[in-house]
Each structure stands twice: as C-alpha cells, then as structure tokens.
Amino acid sequence: MKHKNIKYLVIIFAGIFLWSCKKELNVFPTTSEVDGNVIVDVNSAATVLNGVYYQFADAQNNYNVQTIEWTNVNEIFPSEMAGSLTNAAYDDQIYSLTITPNTFGGDYIWDYGYKLVNAANGFIKNVTPVAKIPAATKKQMLAEAKFLRAFGNSELLLYYGQYYDPTSKYGIILRDEFVNTDNINVARSGVAAAYTSILADCDTAIAGLPATNTQTYYANASAAKLLKARVLINRGLAGDYAEVISLTNDVITNGPFALEDSVKNIFLTQGFNSKEVILGVQPFALQTFKCQQNQFIGNYPVSDGFVNLLQNDPRNQWVYRNDDGGTAYGSVYGSINELAKYYSGSTAIPVQTALAEYCYAFRLTEAYLLEAEAITLSNGDLGTAKTLLKTIKSHAGITDFTDVNNTNTAAALQVLVVKEEIKNFVAENGADWFALRRLPFTTAQTIQPALKSVNQLILPIPSSEISVNSLVVQNPE
Numbered sequence: 365m366k367h368k369n370i371k372y373l374v375i376i377f378a379g380i381f382l383w384s385c386k387k388e389l390n391v392f393p394t395t396s397e398v399d400g401n402v403i404v405d406v407n408s409a410a411t412v413l414n415g416v417y418y419q420f421a422d423a424q425n426n427y428n429v430q431t432i433e434w435t436n437v438n439e440i441f442p443s444e445m446a447g448s449l450t451n452a453a454y455d456d457q458i459y460s461l462t463i464t465p466n467t468f469g470g471d472y473i474w475d476y477g478y479k480l481v482n483a484a485n486g487f488i489k490n491v492t493p494v495a496k497i498p499a500a501t502k503k504q505m506l507a508e509a510k511f512l513r514a515f516g517n518s519e520l521l522l523y524y525g526q527y528y529d530p531t532s533k534y535g536i537i538l539r540d541e542f543v544n545t546d547n548i549n550v551a552r553s554g555v556a557a558a559y560t561s562i563l564a565d566c567d568t569a570i571a572g573l574p575a576t577n578t579q580t581y582y583a584n585a586s587a588a589k590l591l592k593a594r595v596l597i598n599r600g601l602a603g604d605y606a607e608v609i610s611l612t613n614d615v616i617t618n619g620p621f622a623l624e625d626s627v628k629n630i631f632l633t634q635g636f637n638s639k640e641v642i643l644g645v646q647p648f649a650l651q652t653f654k655c656q657q658n659q660f661i662g663n664y665p666v667s668d669g670f671v672n673l674l675q676n677d678p679r680n681q682w683v684y685r686n687d688d689g690g691t692a693y694g695s696v697y698g699s700i701n702e703l704a705k706y707y708s709g710s711t712a713i714p715v716q717t718a719l720a721e722y723c724y725a726f727r728l729t730e731a732y733l734l735e736a737e738a739i740t741l742s743n744g745d746l747g748t749a750k751t752l753l754k755t756i757k758s759h760a761g762i763t764d765f766t767d768v769n770n771t772n773t774a775a776a777l778q779v780l781v782v783k784e785e786i787k788n789f790v791a792e793n794g795a796d797w798f799a800l801r802r803l804p805f806t807t808a809q810t811i812q813p814a815l816k817s818v819n820q821l822i823l824p825i826p827s828s829e830i831s832v833n834s835l836v837v838q839n840p841e
Contacts, residue, residue, distance in 0.1 A: 403490045406497050412487050413505055416512050417582070419480040421645045421723075431651040434723040435791075437476045437519075440657075440664050441469075442797035447812035448670040448790045452662055452693035452700060459667070461814040463823055465838070471826030473523050478539070480516035484509045486542040507572025511583045511591065514565035518595050521558045522798060523823050524839070527598050530556045534839055551835040559599050566592035575620050580636040580644045586619040587643040587726045593734050597741070598798060605742035612735035615642075621728045627760050627788070628682055630727070632708040635719045640728045647721035654721045658703045659714040662691025665700040666790070669811070673787060678761035683790065688712035703791055725793055732756050733785050737802070740778040746771075753781055756788065779807060786811070 403409045421432040443449040444458040451459055457467045464470065487509045491502065517536065526532035535558040537550050553561075569588035577584045593611045596604040615621070624630050624640040636644045647654075657663045666684040674680040687694035687702040690712045694700045702711060709717045736752035739745060754765050771777045785799035800808050801821050809815045819840055830836050 403487075403494050404496065405494070406501060409487075409491050409494065409497055409502075409505055412490070413508060416480070416483045416487050416509060419476075419483040420512050420515065420725075421581075422476055423648075426651075426653060429651060429653075430648040431653045432645060432647050432721075432723070433653060434645045434725075435654045435657070437473050438725070438794050439723065439791040441472060442794035443791045444664070445812075446786060446790075446797040446800050447667055447814065448673075448786060448796060449664045449703065450667045452665055452697070459814070461812070461816075461820045465824045465827040465830070470823060471828055473519060473823070474826050474829060477516045477520035477523075478537075481513050481520075481539055482543050484513035484516065485540060488513070489542055503572045504574065507569045507588075508583050510565040511569035511573065511588050514562045514569065514588075514591060514595075517558065517562045517565070518591065519794075521555070521562065522595075522598060522794075524825060525552075525555055525558060526822060526839070527555065528600075528801075528821065530559060530599060530601060534837075537833070537836070549833050549835050552837060559595065562595055563592060566595065579646075580641055581646040583643060586615045586621060586731075589615050589619075590642065590726050590730055590734070593731070593738075594795070594798065597734055597738055598802065600741070600802075605738040605744075608738035609735050609742070609744070612731040612738070615731040616728070616735070619728075619731075623728055623732075623755070623759050625759065627729065628679075630724070631706050631719060631722075632682065632717075633719070635722050641724060642726040642728060643724075645723035645725055647723070651721055652716055654723075655707065655714070655716040659707050659709075659711070659716070659720070660691060662687055662693040662700050662702050664791075665693070665702050669813075670790065671701060673783065673811070677787065679787060683787075685711050690714050705791055723792075729756055729759075729788055730793075730795060733781055733788065733799075737778060737781045737785070737799070740774040740781060741802075743774050746774060746777055749777055749781070753777075753784060756784060760788070775804075779803065783811070 403412055422434050422437055424431050424433050426433070440449060441458060444451065445461060447459065449459070456469065457463050458469070488506060491497065491505060497505070517538070520536045521527050525536050526534040532555045533552070535553040535555040538553040538558060538561050539550065541547065566588055569583065570585055570592065573583055573585040573588055575585055589611045593608045597608045621642055622639045624634065624638050630638045630640055671680070671684070674683065683705045684701045685704040687700050688711045689695050689699060690710070691700060691702055694702065704711065706722060707717055707720045709715050732752045733756060736749040739749040750768050750771070754768055757765065757768070768780060771780060782799045782803055786796040789795040800811060805815070805818060822839060825836055825838050830838065
C-alpha cells in the first residue's frame with residue numbers, strides 16, 4: 365500500500381469542462397489553483413468543483429500516468445481489515461489489525477479524507493460570494509461540495525474516531541475553512557459534534573441535489589441519502605434506525621435506480637450503464653493501476669476466510685479466481701485466489717479488460733441491505749427484512765434461502781445481513797468493514813479472528829499528523 369505524504373495545503377486541481385451535460389471527469393487537469401479568487405463565473409466554478417471530484421476519486425499522477433486510486437483507500441484497505449483480502453507480499457499490519465501510528469500506508473485514509481475536505485472547503489469559500497452564478501446553479505454546486513465534504517468527514521470519523529460512542533471526546537478535526545499555516549493547529553472535536561456536522565452537510569446535499577446528475581460520477585440525491593443512512597446506522601442513537609429505514613426505502617421506492625438482474629453484470633459487462641449504479645468513480649482512459657495490482661501482480665488476493673464465506677455461493681466463480689500462475693505472486697507461490705471482481709479475462713495470461721479499472725461508491729444494493737439491517741437492529745418486522753435480504757441474494761444467483769427462512773431472531777438475521785454486506789461489497793467501498801463492526805464484538809471475531817480488542821475497530825492517528833498539529837490527542841491503545 366503506497367504511502368501518501370499529503371499535507372493540508374491541498375491543491376485544487378482544475379480540469380477544463382462545462383457545467384452541462386458535457387462535464388467530463390476523465391479529462392486530467394492541465395492547470396492547478398490553490399485557495400484564492402479563482403472563481404468568477406459558472407465555468408470557473410465548475411472547473412474548481414471538478415477538482416474536488418478529483419480528490420473524491422483520489423486522482424494521482426502515478427509514474428506519469430493519470431490514475432484514480434480509489435481502489436487503495438476504499439477497496440483494498442477496508443477489505444483487508446475486514447479479513448476478506450490479504451497481502452501476498454508480507455504482513456502489512458492491515459490484515460492483521462496491528463496498525464500503529466507509523467504503519468506504512470496507515471495514514472492513507474487520513475490524508476485522503478482531509479485533502480477532500482480541504483478541497484471542498486476551498487470551493488465553498490470561494491463560490492459563495494460570487495454574484496454571477498445563477499442561484500439555482502450555485503445551490504446545486506454547494507450541495508455537491510457539501511456532499512463531498514460529508515463523505516470525507518464520514519471516512520475520517522468512521523475510521524479514526526470512536527464512532528460507536530457519541531459521547532466520546534475522540535472525534536475528528538472538524539475543518540470548515542481552507543487550511544493555511546495560520547490555522548493548521550486544531551484540536552479534535554467530540555464524536556457528537558462530528559456527527560452533527562456530517563449530517564448537516566448530508567441534509568444540504570439531499571435538498572440541493574438532483575435525482576440524477578449529468579453523469580454517473582457526479583453526486584445525486586440518492587447518493588446523499590445513502591451516505592446519511594451509512595452515517596446514522598453507525599451512530600445508532602434512538603431514532604437513527606427508523607431514519608435509516610425511511611431513507612433507504614425512499615431510495616428504493618422513489619429513486620430512479622433499479623437492481624441489476626445479476627450483480628455480476630455490473631462489474632463485468634455493464635459498468636456505469638447499469639441501472640443499479642448510483643455513484644461511480646470514473647477511471648482515466650489509459651490507467652492500468654487496479655488491474656496491475658490484481659491481475660498482473662496479484663498483490664491483494666482473497667483470504668481463506670473469504671473463500672470459506674463464499675462456500676456454496678455462485679460468486680465464488682467470479683469474485684475471485686485461481687490465477688493459474690498468471691500473477692507475479694502466483695508464479696512464486698504456485699497459485700493464488702486473485703481478486704477478479706472487476707476482471708473478465710484470462711487469469712493465466714492477463715490482458716486488461718474494459719471495466720477492470722472502474723470503481724463504485726454507491727449502489728442500490730446497499731439501500732436494501734442497510735434497510736434490512738436497520739430493521740433487525742430496531743426489532744422491526746423480520747419478514748420485511750428477510751424479503752429485502754432474499755431479494756439481494758437472488759440477484760447474486762442464490763436460490764436456496766433456507767438459512768434466511770429458518771432464522772427467527774433479530775440478532776441472528778443481522779448476522780446473515782452483515783455476511784451478505786461483506787460478500788457484496790468486498791473490495792468496493794468500505795461497506796464490508798463498517799458492517800462487520802456493527803456486529804456484537806464476539807460475533808465479529810468469528811469472521812475476522814485478528815480482532816482482539818475494541819480499540820482495533822478504529823485506526824490510530826498517524827504520527828505525521830501529530831508531528832505537525834500539536835493539539836491532536838492520540839486514540840487510546
């Protein structure tokens with residue numbers, strides 16, 4: 365996992381595009397602008413906002429190849445922690461949950477979250493006073509920026525804050541202005557304040573975003589509702605589960621999205637043409653980063669535990685496959701179960717396929733599973749939860765629902781829902797790791813045996829942050 369030494373003075377990348385149906389995310393920025401009076405009209409505002417989306421996608425210039433690296437922060441890292449992926453090269457301390465403040469790559473999500481928040485804050489600050497932008501256009505732009513800021517802050521809270529205890533003082537650094545040398549030292553907020561800030565941004569996004577945006581890789585109201593549902597189900601206060609049910613049911617019932625007939629088709633044939641994709645992450649045309657890691661190198665194969673989880677599940681034929689010696693690590697170790705979720709080609713002689721680099725931040729499946737899980741957590745109608753779960757399992761090719769039908773308690777049904785979340789979202793958007801942690805701790809240990817302490821549920825604040833921000837207090841060990 366590549367270390368990112370990204371400081372707070374983040375450049376807002378500028379890509380050239382119009383605020384219209386011609387917006388394109390896969391045009392790499394040719395200029396860069398930092399905080400300043402760079403927004404003067406609709407076109408310049410759209411250019412800077414596109415830069416915030418680049419931060420969301422984690423766009424990099426990787427060995428002079430324009431690349432999005434969403435896979436590092438939101439696919440590989442959380443699924444390693446969930447015990448579904450491992451590192452073929454060595455114990456990177458992620459799969460084993462022995463991460464320290466100095467772990468190589470352990471600051472990746474921290475850097476990602478704050479560069480996204482910082483870019484969003486720069487846009488919000490500079491677009492707000494501009495009078496030449498029509499009110500309706502500005503409202504949508506601000507809604508998109510606040511969705512992106514909420515996403516960044518939710519990543520930070522759910523990975524580094526004691527998200528499970530709203531009374532805890534171990535929240536995150538809440539920043540609502542662009543960072544400079546005068547305001548870099550800021551203490552952590554409490555967890556309650558972090559939740560309040562994130563949910564306020566979600567509400568603004570829900571109110572200001574369209575049902576569908578001009579492209580699949582731009583935010584819409586359903587994505588904002590799902591983000592709010594993700595946040596609320598992890599907070600788990602009185603009334604939160606009922607709101608999760610309401611939000612997800614609204615997305616399912618009233619949103620413009622529909623489940624793909626077979627979930628396999630999203631990743632191997634349909635991509636952003638799938639009616640299920642709510643928010644995708646567009647790769648650059650020439651990038652090979654993700655396919656190189658999975659198909660050519662075989663750096664992050666699935667674990668034995670994940671193979672066991674997919675016993676008698678048709679997904680074990682395509683989510684992972686024996687590499688037939690085609691990967692670098694497979695040629696050394698004989699063979700590995702390479703991650704093939706995004707790859708439809710030969711494993712023995714890998715050639716990059718059309719959708720191998722695509723990434724997915726939000727899919728409709730998540731609404732079904734979050735609603736089902738929230739029903740179990742609120743002791744709601746188990747019949748409704750079972751129907752939601754069976755619907756998703758059927759779209760994965762499963763026809764035998766004996767385990768679901770024979771489950772008679774909310775706690776047992778939650779376990780089945782969480783296992784489905786782990787199977788469905790492996791190496792995708794972090795939903796697998798978040799779901800695992802919502803189980804009772806001893807139950808979660810049966811899925812991820814590396815869990816020994818509740819303190820492993822969150823990451824330590826990186827030492828690089830503590831060295832530059834004297835007000836930051838480390839998480840308990």
